[in-house]
Amino acid sequence: MRHRYNSCVNCLVELMGHESFQVKELSLATLMKFVELEGKYPLVKAEWKGSFSFPLELLKLVVENLIPCEEDSSLLISRFQEYLEYDDIRYFVMKAVAENIGQVMQKTKEVPLPVYQQNVFSLISSISMPSKENEVVNFMVKQANQEEWKVSKLKEHKRAFERMWLGFLKHKLPTGLYKKVLVILHDSILPHLNEPTLMIDFLTVAYDIGGAISLLALNGLFVLIHQHNLEYPDFYKKLYSLLDPSIYHVKYRARFFHLADLFLSSSHLPAYLVAAFIKRLSRLALTAPPQALLMVIPFICNLFRRHPACKVLVHRPGGPEELSEDPYIMDEEEPSESRALESSLWELQTLQSHYHPDVAQAAAVVNQSLSELEDDISELLELSAYELFDRELKKKATSMPLEFEQVRGLFGKKDDLFAEHFALE
């Protein structure tokens, strides 16, 4: 009987690798049913009273097949999510995954396995940890003395979770996955770790990579610095070096500026540092699209309000009459060496003649002395180009000015640029 049962289980496990999704799903569901029943009616009698029985081996098999090395099984994993609601299943799955990662990685000897890692990620990122002790009540397999079982301890859960993630992140990740991990790191991983500081290594490495990954690592770092007293040398220098033209174009713009706003909100920062940031941001703004400009100009204005010492950038009475160069050194890595305080914000002056009327108006604010209240940039952070377009389109016009120059053809204007370069053929 037991033999039959075992071979049946083996068959089902094999079927999980079947091409058809229905078959996979069905076998998964059946296996999980087996897990539940086996937990209730253990194959082997408990050796001593008070011990807990759970079909660990069976679950391991399931997990192993859930995260294959060759094919993407995200659909099946999303099906599996409903079982992760059970606290005991979740606990044992985490353990199984951690073990599995170790085994597989050892086998492949650090050769990256993108599909496998992808699968693992989609499985473990769908784990939602309970946040309080008393929430751990939902078990698939009921035990006699529930409270003493370590599965019901939140601390144990956290430990398993931590081990699983650390095991996963220990290995080199492909860039796409890196970004995904970093995106969820700060709010679905860090809070559930027993020792969040263990993530420092991972984050510092990520922060050093540069580009978008650094931007994303910022968030995790912020949590560590803020809540766990992390001391990060040259943090602002690093942040400063992160500023390059792409920050206005990347998807994570809102997130980055939200954090930058937080980092620069401290009033204890030296003026030279803030001035360097302001200058750099506005220099880069010369290449930014309008939706980013609409956000960054109030951002800069807020910096001026927080650090009045920087106002020399827009107001320098009695300074030198004319300069032949902008004193600010763009290529300087060290903010203190960049001579930003000696410069002026000519960039904003340039942006006053931006083609978008709102940008031009926003940039013209620096001409007047700033008001005391800070602008709220939170809703500007997410402004997308399409929203901007829509907003323009919905504005009501009182009058409709028309072109009065008589048209003479498609390219018929006086010294038409198009007639010079294009032919109507």
Added chain:
Amino acid sequence: MGKPTKQRRKGQVAARAKGPSGAGTALVKNNPFEVKVNKQKFNILGRRTKHDVGLPGVSRSKAVKKRTQTLLKEYKEREKSNVFKDKRFGEYNTKISPEEKMMKRFALERQQNHEKKSIYNLNEDDELTHYGQSLADIEKLNDVIDSDSDTEERGILSAELTAAHFGGSGGLLRRKALTGEQDEEEEKPKSRKELIEELIAKSKQEKRERQTQRENALELTEKLDTDWKEIQTLLSHKTPKSERKDKEEEKPKPDEYDMIVRELGFEMKAQPSDRMKTEEELAKEEQERLQKLEADRLRRMHGKDEQENKKKPKHMSADDLADGFILDKDDRRLLSYKGGKLNVGNEEEEGGNEEEERESEEESEGEPGGEDEEEAIVEEDDATDSPSDLESDMGSEEEVTANEEQKEKHKGNEKKLQSEEEQNAKIEAARSELPYTFTVPESYEKLKSLLFGRIIEEQLVILERIQKCNHPSLAVGNKAKLEKLFGFLLEYIGELATVEPPELRTIDKLVLPLFSLCQMFPEAASNSVKFVLQDAAHDMEEMIEVKGRATFPGLDMLIYLKITAILFPTSDFWHPVVTPALVYMSQLLTKCQVMTLQDVVKGLFVCCLFLEYVSLSQRFIPELINFLVGILHLSISQKRPQGYILVHPFRPAGKNSDLLLVCDKKDMETWKKQNLPLSIVTRLKESSQTEMNHFRLSCLAVCLDLIKKCAALYESLSSFHEIMQPIRVLLTEHIPVNEYPKQLQELHQNALKELEDKGKQYTPLVCEKKKPVPLKLYMPKIVKVLEFGRKQGGSKEEQERKRLIHKHKREFKGAVREIRKDNQFLARMQLSEMMERDSDRKRKVKNLFNSLATQEGEWKAMKRKKFKN
């Protein structure tokens, strides 16, 4: 005490000067019994008192006098329906001295007589029209009239009579004299009014004549007379104006004069509309100029004349509707033309033909003359104007573009002339072949079926005629229809651009009607352009969401963007259509991947658009610079960016990062600068490697030229050097200039020179001085003092309402008082009437009693005598 005496003396002096009546009022004023002094409680400085002294007696007598003049009169005439109207010339006009009055009346009388005599030299029938009496009498009088001795007297008499009989004509003349020559515009309504009044007068006169003339023969002549009069009335309204001139010209001979009269009449009629038009035009232009003041000052007002020409005939036709003159001629034309079309034009339009014909008939029946007339005028216009300016403009314009394309072939004026003639001939042919009236297509499909497959000239003519036949001034629904037409036309253009190969020449011409429609309906036009933009932006957003990246849109969208620049002023700080278009273009340059050579061309097209949009306003476009940097990057072989950074749509290295890289030496040498044909955007030419390389080089040339233009545009910006830094680095260090052909090298040199010529100048920024915040002063807060009697509180509207209510109440009280007084007055009058009647009666009764008593007395006396006897 000195003052009042002095005043009195002055008053007396004045009184003496004024004469007896003046003396009376002065006396009254000084009579203490007549004066009522209104006591003032407080003397308020600076307030002028109006009503400190009242003269109740005087005002009462004034009121009574006024009532006797108005109310009493009415009361007395209450049962009379006849009214006596005095319409003699200047009868109540005190400004004219009696002599002058007489002179004028005489002159008018003479003019009327003269004119009538001169036009139809029938036997002095005009007298008959004035005198409503027997014919014989009139004829006798006429014989006498010629004598000079009593002309004056007769003149007055007849003038008065005419005034009495022909109320309208007299009134008209008088008014004319008063208002003077400015009233020329009002000529039309007046003449009609006169016409009606004359008709009434005439009918009355006929009645009278019928009464006086009982013989049949005379009746016959009378009929003749009325017939003639009908003709007369048609023309008579022109005369009064001419008569003024007449005086100055010392009366030329009748026939000549007649001609002049007519000429003048026609001229006068055309003039008012003419002048109105120009004023309107001027006002409109002025307004436009103000709106675009920031940048448009430099531009010439170009199409002003043409526009005016186009609009003028329409206006005239609307005015001319009353005339049957042109209508007749045009009807004939239409008929003959119809015959022609039935014979000839069948091969082209098959389905729509009958429909259109029916339509045309219906319309010609429905509004007689309206559109036909217009057609006629349009044609006249074309005959005079279009070959000279409109068409030649088109022609020469075409020439310009054509010249650029094929310089070798096209040279010399003869060919130019020839082609122009050809085109004119084509247009003429199109004009003659097509039907004259079109209905506005109800749907896009209909428009398409109407236009598709025809030659450009025909399409233009059709559109022009649709516009003319359905001008909003002609019928109520036309405006909505034409507004829709704009949308359809836009769609049609879009479709033409997507056809394979794109019919760009047609689009080029279709822009003209689009422009004129836009001028007519700015709101509708902007809405449809906005709609197109929204659609495109929405599509792009969707594509980004689904695929994660966007591709450049088709040629139609690029054309739409170009058309936006043609229809709307791009230099406005904010414009409801242009600003969204700019945002959309910015999205194109930042979101769309550059994957093929076509994408490069499209991108460059958008760059050109951007530059054109801001060419006047000189605004800064970061996307443009980024894109140009990216394009330059595509042309270099070494893919490690140094000294510059690429942003979003471009990657430092990758699949499409060497789109513009040209390695073939031979291709470099054979390349000649040529304009990029837009059709390359829609189809990938299966061209040889050489041609592709040539395209690449052309793209580079465009890019370099755009860089030059940008540099020229932005040189005034304070951070010019920072903006242009990446481009400068690319141009100086990375671009393999030396391998490029000469022309390209030159362009490169020019661009680089433009970049480096600018001096570096930085002046530190200084804020505008802000107003010092005033110190807080502890002054008493001033509150408006509550005044008695004045309504207070509430908002402005509330106060205004209260004021109005108050005013209404006062007026109402006043009116009630007046009515009461009127009633009192009437009652008094009635009472006095009754008293009079009573006394009359009493007197009469007394008389009767008296006579009876005497009779009785006599009778008794007689009796007594008898008894005695």
